[in-house]
Every structure is written in C-alpha cells, then in structure tokens.
Amino acid sequence: MAEHKPINWAYPFPSKDTSCTPLQLLTHMAQAKGGFYPTGENGLWHGGVHFDEGTAAAFDQSSVRCIADGEVIAYRIDDRYPVSEFTDDIPRVKRAPFSTGFVLVKHSLQPPPLKNTDGSIVEGQTPPSLTLYSLYMHLLDWAGYQAQANLPRPAFWETKRYTVNTQHDGLSVRAGPSKHTTKLSELSKGTEITIGSAEGEFSKLVSLISGTAQPALSADDEERLPGYVSTSLLKPHSEPAEYDKVVVLDSGVPIKAGDLIGHPGLYQNHNGAAQHMVHVELFSCDDVPAFIARSGAWASRLPDDQNTLLKVYKGASKLIAHREDISAENPPKLSDEGTLVGVDIIIPQALLDGLPASHKIQNTFPAGGRTPASTSSWWRLDGLFADENGNPIDGWLAEQELITTRHSPWEWEGFQCIEETGTPVEKLAYAFNARGLLSADEQHNYRAQISKADGGPIVTLARLYDIADTDNDGVLTSAEIQAALTRPWHAQVLGLLITKYESEWSWNKGKWDELDPLLAAVPGKPNQAWEAEKQRIERLSWWGDLAGRHKVSDDGIAWHISPMLIACSFMADRSFKFTLDIMKGIYPSLLPSRESDLAEIANELNSHLYLYKLDTTLRRTHFFAQILQETGPQLNVEEGFIYKAESLIQIFKYFRNNPKLAKAHGYDTHRGVKADGSRMSQEDFEAIANGAYGGRADLGNGEYSTGDGWKYRGRGLKQLTGRYNYEALTSWHNRLTKHWPAEKDVNFTEQPDLLLTMKYATRSAANFWISNRLYELADKGDCSETVDAITRIVNLNTDSYQARRANFERLWSAQILK
Template identity: 60%
Template sequence: MAENKPINWAYPFPSKETSSNPLQLLTHMAKAKGGYYPTGENGLWHGGVHFDEGTAAVFDQSSVRCIADGEVIAYRIDERYPVSEFIHEIPRIKRAPFSTGFVLVKHTLQPPQPKTAEGGANEEQTPPSLTFYSLYMHLQDWESYQAKLDLPRPAFWEAKSYIVNTQSGGLGVRANPNANSTRLSELSKGAEITVSAAEGGFVKLVSIINGAASSALTDDGEGNLPGYVSSKFLTPRSEPKDPGTLVILGEGISIKAGELIGHPGTYQNHNDSAHPLVHLEVFSSEDVPGFIAQSRAWTNRLPDDQKTLLKVYKGASKLISHREDINAENPPKLSDAGSQIGVDLIIPQALLDGLPAANKIQVKASVDGSATPSTTHWWRLDGLFADENGNPIDGWLAEQELITTRHSPWEWQDFQWVEDIGTPLEKLAYAFNARGMLSTDEQHNYRTQISKADGGPIVALARLYDIVDSDKDGVLTSKEIQTALEKPWHAQVLGQLIVKYESEWYWNKAKWDELDPLLADENGQKNPVWEVEKQRIETLSWWKELAGKHGISGDGKVWNFQPIILLSVLVAPGAELISSENMKKIFPSSQDTVREEVRTLFNKYATLFEVNTPERISQFFAQVKAEVGDALVGKEESLWYSTEALKGKFARYFSHYPQEAEELGYKRISLAQYNTLPANVKSGYRVIRDKAYSQLPQEDEIAKRIYCCSVPGQNFHLNPGGCSEGLAYKGKGFIQLTWKENYKEVERLLKAKIPNENINIVANPDQVLETKYGLLSALGFWEWKRLNAKSGNSTTHTNEITKIVNLHTDSYEKRRENFEFIYGILKSD
C-alpha cells in the first residue's frame, strides 16, 4: 500500500434510495433484525453490524463491496455451508445452515498531508497512522457460485480459467505473443480456456475447456495447445483456494474501495428460518486512543477548507420552519418562526453538498471596512433534528460563527473510547433480567453479575446521554437500542463509541461454558440448543490461527469501530463527483429535476464504473452532451438519410439491395432549384426549411433493415426486408445504444453491477429512453467498451472515444469542444 496517502472509501452496499445521505444510512442500521453495535439482540457484546432481511429494503445487498483501499490478508469460503442440528421436539431435528465464510482486509488510516506553498504535499512531515481491519463475515459458499456460473467472483481468488470476452466476433490465436504474428485460429466469444505465463499483453494458450476454435489446434504432446492470445480480452473465472479452509496470504493482495468482496451467505439460527446475512466489522489491534490524540494534534497543520464536518449544538441554533415563499431571492431570516434545536449533531459536508439546489441558499451581506462581503449559508434539513422534548423538527439551519462550528474528520469530534471487561455471563444475565426472564431465585443468584453489567461502561454511557433508556426504568434493552438507532442524533452518539473488547472470533471455551447454568433447563440439565450453539461459535472462530500474523493481536483484544459512522465521517465531500452548479454549467437547458436526477445517479454509481476522475467524467459527458444536447433528454437515433447516404453508411445491407435505398432514403433539391420548377411539378415536393423534398425518408423501415439480426451472438444478418427487431433496437439513450446483442451485453453488465435497479432493456428497449436508464445504460456501455482506458486529458483521446461511440458521425469537432469546455470546469474545481 502507498505510504502517506489517504485511502478511498466506499459503502459495502449502495443505498437503493438515490436521495439518501450519510446520516440516514447510519439510521438504516436500526432496520436489521439483530446484530447492532455495540451490543446484540441477546445483550451480548457485538463488535460489528448486520446486513440482513431487515436492511435489504434500503440497501442493495446483492454483493458485498470493500469499504476502503487495502489488501486482502485472509479468507475462508465454505465448500458448502456447514449445518447445525438443533433438537427441538424429540425426535425432531432442525438442520440449520450457517456460513463461516469471511474475508479479512488490512488497511492503513492516515490524515492527509498539509500542502506546501506550491500546492504539493509536504513530504518532510509524516502524519500518524493506524493499521485497522475490515471483516466481512458469513459470505456465500463455493457450491452456490458453482450453481450460478455468471455470478461475479472476487478478483483476489485464484484465476483457474478465463472467458473470451471480445466486444464482437472471436479472439485470434497468434503464433507468437504479438498482434502481427501469424494467426493460427480464432476462439469463439464466450469460450473458456486455460493459459500460462504472460508475455507483454499476451498469454500462452494451454487448453480449451468450452467453446470452439475456427481451425483445429494440435497439442504439443504434453497437453498444451500452440499459440498466444491477447490478455485484455480475457475475463478471469476465479476460484477460492482450498474451499472450507482458512487461507492466510503471506503477502496481501491489493483491493480498492468498492471492489467485490463476495456475496451474502446463508445463516439460520435455531429459532428462525434461513436468511441472507453479512456481518461487517472494523477493528484495530493498535493503540487507538494514542492514534486519535496524535491525529487531533495533526489537524493543526491542515487548512480550514478540510474542516468538512459541521457541528450543531443543543440549544444554540434555531431551525426555521420552511415556507413556500422561501427561496434564493427571499431567504429565511434568523427572526423567522422556528424551533430550538434540542440535540447535538455533526453533519458531514457530503450530506450538505448532496442537498438539492433549492435546499441550499447563500446570503451575502456587506461588511464595514471590507470589500469582501460576509456569506451566510442556509441549509434546509429534514429528518435530522429534534426539539428539547425529542420531537422531530425540520427546516432551515443557518451556519453561524461561534454558534455552529467546523471540524476536521481527523479531530474525531465527540468520539469516546472505553475498555469493557464485562463477561458474557454478566451481559446475558443483565439482558435476561431486563426482559423479565429471571425468576426471583435467579435474580438473587446472579445479582452480582447483573450489577457489574449495569455499571459497565457501555450501559453507563448510554444512560449518561439519556439516549436509550426510553421508559426510564433504569434498564437497557436491545429494543431500546434499536429504537435509539432510528434517530440520527442518537445513532451518531452510539456510533462514536470505540470499544476495546475480546473479539467474538477468538475462541475461549471457558467463557462460554460459564453460561451453562444460566441457560440450563428447569431441572438444571444442560440446554441442548446451547450446546450446539457453542459448537457453532467454535466453528465460526478463526482468530487464533491468524494471531501474530499481519499485526493481529495474540490475546484477541481489539478496539472496535462502528463501520458506518467511519464512512459517514471519513468519506470526503469529494465523493460527490459532480456538483449541482457544474451540472448546470454543462447542461444549461435541462430542467432542474432532470439534471438533478442524472447528477444524483451519477454520483451514486459512477465510481462503480470507475468514471471518477476529471478526465474520465469530462470525456463521458462530452459524448452525452453531443448525443442528447444541453437539455439532457434521451432520444431515439435519427435515421434521416438520403438514398446515397444509405448506400454509403449502411453498405452492409443496401449494397445488396440498392433499390430499397432508392425507395427508403430521402430525395431533395435546393430551394433555388425548387423555385425554377413548373407549378405542376412543385406539387410533388414538400418544403422543409431550405430544402424541397420529393421523397421523405422512411426511418422505421430503414431501422428494420440496418439493425436486423436473427443470429444470436452477432450484430448483423442480411435479411431481405429487415425485421421488427431492427426497429426495436435502433439507437436510444444518452449514448445511442444499438443492436439487440449490444443491449444484451450492457444489460448483463448492469445487472452484475447494480442488480436491484430493475434493468430490463432487452425485453423493454424503450426503457433506455427514460432518464434513469439512459444514464445507467451509458455507464454500462462505457465500461463494456473499456472507454476509461481511452480517456485522457486531450482531444486526441476524445477522437478515439468518438470512434467507438459513433464512428461515422460528423460531430467529432463538437465532441472535442464539449470535452475542452467540461474539462475546463471540472479540473479547476
């Protein structure tokens, strides 16, 4: 990993709500059916958060993404899910599968370097750093991957075979590892092959597992085929190493934020049904309090523009009630009616930047003795605050000096850390007592354990903030924790708690056996369900095998962070790839609602497609602007062509049927020629603008012919008279997508990337005309055609991209102008 370089971050699952903000995503964790932080539904310690059936309504949980740049250091993928056998009603046995699969990623956390006077990083100063880990537990088993061959696989698995993934046609097999050598054969698109050592951009062909070669290839007697193929047209079909065992990597494998970790696995408890589940956990074996102290000192070196957190204080600010007449010309005033804010809250700048343009107002006022006016920022904030009685309030917040304050994420504002030494017995006894599950004798027998848990640091802090004990009975319950997590101001306080505790993945038989008497039946006999559960806990454990490697502590005691709070604080506002203001500059004629829909979707998904640098974004929107114009409205391809143009541009069809070109293309003369015609001849013409047409083009009939293909896997079929398929798959969308096979490729890619967006462009090609799917199909096309690789900071790159997007267009110059215009806006941002 690169030293002294802040890492990138990504959410493990994207939100299904395009308007969601970091604090709403934090409160969504209350929807989980269990597995809260820092204590679970059963009252025991819980170092992570769960994504399960409860959170599936708000998060796209089809695949798990890495939350930060790092390196994979260990993983375990079940060959098939192990099964626990719980005895319920003798002799009935409940077989409950549970995933033990996980991936462990190591990261380095560092504040940014201060800038030098020239604008570069000051390399003489070394910021503090912290090694931390992200754990993705309960992942899908290998058997499930084998049952779904098209399911994307993690890149850090071993590549056992490769799929030929050409843009069209097959893949040439060359005699030597270069493109100019003799072509021995051609592999069909979709063929599965094995390869050996790479040489430049080529790999040696070893065997063909599935698919065909156009010419027979004879092996060398040792089972190896002759020839080389280009590696850039191969997609690895990876497999986990030694399924069912713990794989510890000697050297970590690099992984970027947002890259695939795996897919949710299946988990079933003794008292419920099988369901998808992922446990996400973030922890560090190092001195976290020491790092935070150093990090806070480091912020004195950082400029004020990196203070990306706005703190609002209880009782200090008033939230002005929104009225229909409030706008940029008539902004709210501090004297307007409103409600006093009754809670503390830290608001990330990413949330403020993501607000609709109408919810952000700047008010400038002159300052005596200064040529620079003062600026008051007003933000319309809904669903974030409560009054002093806990009632939710919405409205306009003014950012005021001394009343609200700005902070760097590296100040770790309001974070607290505690070391919890409470035992599982103390915690479970407390939880049972809170639920009224203990008899009088049991309350007496476990009074010491209940008392210790009651005075423990987590419970004490919860009461200190008065955020959980809603019924004021002095007892903390899991239901009260869940209710608290639904409110941003409460969820943030619980999330800011950093707890040192023994990892639940560190197997310690004695501490779990200590629960036996508490869980025994009425006759004091061992609880059979609990005995099976202990076996499951041991099976899930992995810590001791990793202890001492990659910085993992030997005693299992680590500092745990709430993962989503880290993302809400440390994901820089730069995660917003394009602002409302810049979108308006680029597409000035578009409606506000359309432009904002495109911007929100682009900011949400573009990083998944790696369209995330000023150069790539500028090249992408340069093409979109040329295809759909400043209004940003998807449209169908125009096929307004003359008879001669049809013969030239679409010779594949009309060179065979020139008479049809004569019948379907337009025929016209100039207005001057038209004016010389006799009146009886003029009646056969139609004047449109400055031309007179004797024949208008039949665009639908042209589409039927030039985009007809009745052969699966190909993009052209010479079919006399064309076919209806050609009309259905004419060019549509933000980047004019044509041909049914191309629609299939883009749909396949989009379903793998964003499966919950209901992509259905093959069965419903007109879906591409909708704003949302117009943008998504453009992103899909961009990745499918590998246009990021062609993107750069010059118009030469624009020309190369245009050749792929629209080879025969006459708008090359316009697209170059678009790029220069957009890049001029974004690179100076």
C-alpha cells in the first residue's frame, strides 16, 4: 500500500495574537455580528461561521485561506455584486449589495495507516476515509480586484498574462531556454506578455500585450513571438474563467492548507449596514456516523503517539492556584489545596506545546525496586476551566492516569451526530416565540410547530440546554447561544455537534414559501423584505450546479461540521519535533563539536513551534532555505568581515570615497592576509563594519566614528543588522514575555551580543519571519518563484537567489522537515 500522507490544516484567517490558543480562537467566534454554529440568530440551522466586522479585532481578515489540503472543484465570482432593493418604514428604497462569490474545496480525511514494529505499513489494511467539502462564501467581486491591481489572486484561476517583474533593468529575451543563448531583445519592466510551455527555468514567449521590446520582435505566421524568458522574473496575473456563473472544474485544482482562496466580499442585510464578511462552512455528503465508528475502531490500533488530545473530566481533576514558589524545582503536589474542575473539556496537544516554558513542568521519577520509572506532567492553564458553579478558574493541572485520559483525534471523542427531523417554519416559529415576537393569536396558530421544534433534536440535548438556557425559561435564544460561545468549555460542546439537514445553498422554493405567513407584517399581505430575501437565497444557491458531481449529493442534504473545531482538533495531530538528526540533516557538514548548538536551536523551535509559524513542512523548509544561506553550512551566527580591498571599494560607498582605508583594512591576494603581509585583525574587522554600516540612516546607525556599524553588525540565524532592527527585536521580545517570563526587559540594543547565543539567534530569525509575514508567502507553494519572493524580502539585492532555491530543493526533496 502506498504511503499515506495526512492532510494539513490551517485556520481561514490567522489570529492577530500569535499567543492565542486554539480554544481561545473558538471563543472569538462569539464576536461575530451574526452567523454562529450550529444555529443562526433566526433560530434556523447555520452550517458555518461568519468572519465579519465583529471578529476583525481578533483575526487578520485581509485574505481568506484554505483550511486543509484538497482540490478546488467549483467557484463563482461576481462581476459586480448583485443588489437587493428593500423598502423601509419611511418609506425609502435601500439598495443592499450581497456577494454570491464562493469557492468550494474537496478534501479527503483519512487516519494514518497501521505500521509493523519495523516501521513498515501493514499490507491489506486500508484506513477508512471521509470526503469533506469546505465552502468559502461571500467573496470579493471582480470589480474589487480591478480596483486593487496589486491584490494577490487565487492560483486556481486561469493564468492569462504575466508582467515583467525585474527589480531594475528589463528582462532579456533569449534565443533558447538558457541564459547562455543569444539575447534577441529586452522587455521593459512592467511589460505584459503571454507565455507558453516551460523548459527548465525559462518559458516560451508567445505575445506582447503591452509595453515594449527593444529591439522589436517579429511574430511568425501563427502570431507567436520568438524567444524565451526567465519564468522567475514574471509576475502571474490570473482571472476567473467566467463571471456571475458557477464554474465547475471537471478535474479539481490542487490546493494546500493556508493557500489563498480569495478576499472578503461585501454583504448587507435589509436591516443593517454593508460590511465585509465571509461565511466558512465544512460539510460531508458521506455517512458520517458510519465513518466515525470505523475511524474510532481504527484509532484503537494506532500507537500512543497519535493520542494528541487530553480530556479533563468534570468533578475528577482539580486546579491548584499558581504560587510564586512553584517552579520546575518545586512543582505543585496533588495534595495541595485546589478547586475541583466543574466542566468537561478536551485540550489539544498543540495548546500544551504552545504554553510558555514556565507553564510546563515535567518531573521524571527513576525506577525503584518494583516501581517503574515515571513522568509527572503539570500544565499551568488559564482561561479554560470553570468550577461547578460556572465561575472561571485558573491554575496548575496534573495529567493523571485514570483521572485524565488521552485520545486520538480519530476517535472523535465527544462528537455527537444529530439529524434534522423538522422544517424551517417549526424552528422559526420556535425562535420567534423564544424572543417574544409572536402575538397571542400567532402563538395559538403555531403552537403545533413550536411544540414540535421544542421536542426536536437540538433542544432535546440536555447538555445544550444546560449550557445555553441561562434564564431557565425552557427556550433557547440566539443570544444565549452566542453568550455560551464566549466560554471555551461551552464553545467546544457546541462545536462537537455534527448536524444533518438540507443545505441552505440548495434552492427549494417550497421550503421558503412556507415561511410567508409567519413573516407577513399584515395577515394576507406579502412581506416585501422577505420576498427580496427569497430572491437572494435563490441567487446565492449553487448546489444544483454540483449535484451528482464530485460526490456532492443530489438531494442537497449533508452533515455539517464546525470548521473551527475540526481544524483545532486535527492541527493538534501534528507531532513534528525538531531532533538532533533533523538539524544535522539541515547542516550535514557542521563539525561534531557544534552539535550542542544544533540541539539548542531545536529546543527553542520545539518550545514555540506554533508561535513561530513553523507548523507545516512547507513553512519549515522555506525558513531553513533562507537560514542556511544566512549562516552558511558552518552555522555562523556572526557576520564575517574578511573582504578583499578591491571588493570593499566596489561594494561600499564609504570605501569608494576612502580607498586608502579599503587598502589598509582589506586583504590582498591571500584570504586574510593584507598587502603588508600581516593578517587581518580585530581592528580591521571593526573598521570594515563601521565603514559598511556606519551612517546608514535606513538602519538607524550613527556615523563611522560612533562604532554603530560594528556594534549592530549582522548576528543571529538571520544576520540581524542595524540599530533599528535591534530596537525592533527588543520591543517584540518584551511584548511576548508571557512566553518567557523569566526573561523580562531583555535589551538587545544594549546587549547585542546576546544574539550570538543560539536561543536568541533563533528568536531573532523567528521575529523576522513572523513580522514580515513570510509564512504567508511560504504557504503559496514549493516553486522557485515562492523562494525568490521570500528572498526579495530577506535580502533584496543579494546574488544568492539560485543558492537559496538550491537550499530549498535539497531540503524539500529529502523531506527532512516533514
């Protein structure tokens, strides 16, 4: 059987607070202005979650990202947003835009294969699989992309043209697919072209859309231009195949977790203001309960290292309040006074791994007599638990055998599947009655529907009643459900519901017409706002275009799953850890005496893998493709200043103006040996650094005489250079003291040599990676263009683009960082 590769997961929008835990992200969804999971504010089922103005403070909502590896199977882009007309009470006509743009991605969810003791895969045993679909609704229209020319475009659109994207000069047109062939012409920067097939690092030039070629090129009989151009120096511009129409792709286009889906579109309800919003949904048309049963049975045969979820039970564990004297040397004791945990909660290992080092204590007890060796784990957890009265409690939790339990995500621990048995009119009548919106006559007329909904699947769940019906009046309101979402232990319970019903994207006129009497302002008179809303529902629908294709059901019925909860659970399934062997694979020629440095880098990265945005193979590979070039194969975390005298004059303005100093401090013909026969000294190195970086306003360095060039020379894994950058690192480091509380007020500006230690050398590189959002570029893929895009931010004018691409190719092909 072929090696199975589990799919990666990501959040559709990254958190603005990099220290935010997965369970805290669930509670942020309570800030949405509407569109909660599993029901909306109207009491009807709602299969997804909304990211809108309410959640914008918590998430970076500038662009929408794919939540898991898969393939794009359909999309629709509005040419311009359609507009609904509503008449208000004045009366006045309100024109409300609403985006119908969406992308649908198909995924395959499958547990890892079983393995023999020697690591080989057990033959003849195929893991169960589930087909999932993620939906991203209400995306930016085409007019929005045209108005923002530099806005990135999804890769699954058709690429129709390219722009010459050189830094300074134009782009050479070569006679063949090699830089060593004859130069036929040069395309000016910004020229738009179309290209044909790729050959190595070059592509065949086809046509010139705009811009100039000098000298001019003559097309052949088929109107194709001669020559080849370097693909890496072209910026692609893709466009949808069609507008205002569902585009179904016969062969899905591969997409990875974190890849660009699109951008938030505009949506306005009849009773609100227009806002940018995206609806994200996850569903399956398979038999989900049957899959969960098979997956759970499969999980029981997986090794213990797959148990990446820690379950804490109500009334079983206690939290011990933090004291100043608690440390690794003086851990809490089970006999200490504490508060009994009053809620059930499942904690992903990713959350535990992401805790600051000061919040994790592990004590190893050696074997003695008949007692085997054991490890005691304590976690300081804040903002996750409540006592039996629902009051939040913080403190230290012990992981205890038989008291807490470990689970694999493939067990689907705590999930509940419920099937819809009612109709929209029953749920809407129930919701209206709960909010006190029905008259006595309406309550009488709809009492059958209200009663039926009151006995329906969602409200018969005692746990849901317990957590949401805060006023104990026997009815659930959307406000109560929203309030429940603010508490992680309740938000998780709501997210563990898997619900089956007809999708809101499957147009069924009769189902919505049934609501007409209930929504009529005056009996017998149509509600114009509702009539306009039904027209919207029809235009928003797309299911009919997919029905029966790509395994999408014909009847529009599907199982709906919380997208944030599932991402939270399965991102915890990543058990990657940097090891000494992995680090030696990155630096294969490093001297054995430096292995302790590699181990220190590994420890630092493992402690903050998610904070540093190095939580996928692709991100880690791009990160080290750059770091390798910055440090060299011998892991130099300090910039060297051994320069030939003529190179100093050629590279640095200061030495061009002071050639005598270049000859006095640079080497002659033998590396490290000057013209007078003496070897380069510390004085020479400092003089070169001060000449190279002194007086650089962009770096914040003082003039040559201040010594800032030497003081703020390149250090760390990323070769941090310049006063401004050292100040920025200091500010960043001190903002994140919750991750390293014992290291408050560290000042790299005053102590720049701290970056010569592996811990701080690593943190400085992580800061640059995060601050410049290079992880988002890394998510774009494993092509040379992505490596070049990152290189341009790391070191724009370097001559090492090819070397960095080679670093990436070596690490990626060997899957060292998998």
